[in-house]
Amino acid sequence: MLHKQANDVPAEMVPVGRGATKQVLIGADEAPNFAMRKFSIQPGGGMPPHTNTVEHEQYVLRGRARLGIGDKTLVAQAGDVIFIPAQTPHWYEVEGAEPFEFLCLIPNMPDRMELVKAR
């Protein structure tokens, strides 16, 4: 059993992001099948186009951002649900004055992130 407040979990900078931090809410060492992380990206910030070897299941908690997923571009906001298949290039650009906050869950499998040039 585990019970914590997301705000109490330490945040680490996401090196390739601009103004992006990650908190591991439920880690691969705390649950058998998948991990829950929370990302926060500040106004004006973003994440460059990249791929991961694992899929993402995301739920937007706050704010608004433009997202590219494969060859699609969309605007995501609080209450939006997003699935990004493994190996699909994706990027984020925060819109508006609020931080963009979202949960991002991944399976407990080795993940390699790779930057891609396509945009």
Added chain:
Amino acid sequence: MLHKQANDVPAEMVPVGRGATKQVLIGADEAPNFAMRKFSIQPGGGMPPHTNTVEHEQYVLRGRARLGIGDKTLVAQAGDVIFIPAQTPHWYEVEGAEPFEFLCLIPNMPDRMELVKAR
């Protein structure tokens, strides 16, 4: 790729709950490893003690509830993160005047829910 608004996803009553509905945000047929569901329990509502054959990873979006997990009782509120291991009895009682809303993710494995008498 998948992008939807949680509010647009149909809600179904949870038969054993009181004032409880479930929305399947990302189903086992939409993602390879785990499913994302959103539960909403109305003020005065709850869920009786039960077990599941799969673990739960939960994130509280709104409201406040008393939860029993195994032999522990706790109060959960917005921003709280909860892990309930497989087969551990758990129950919910909403507190206050707001609905209690939370995400609950489970692996794509057969799940059997069983009511338990222990409280």
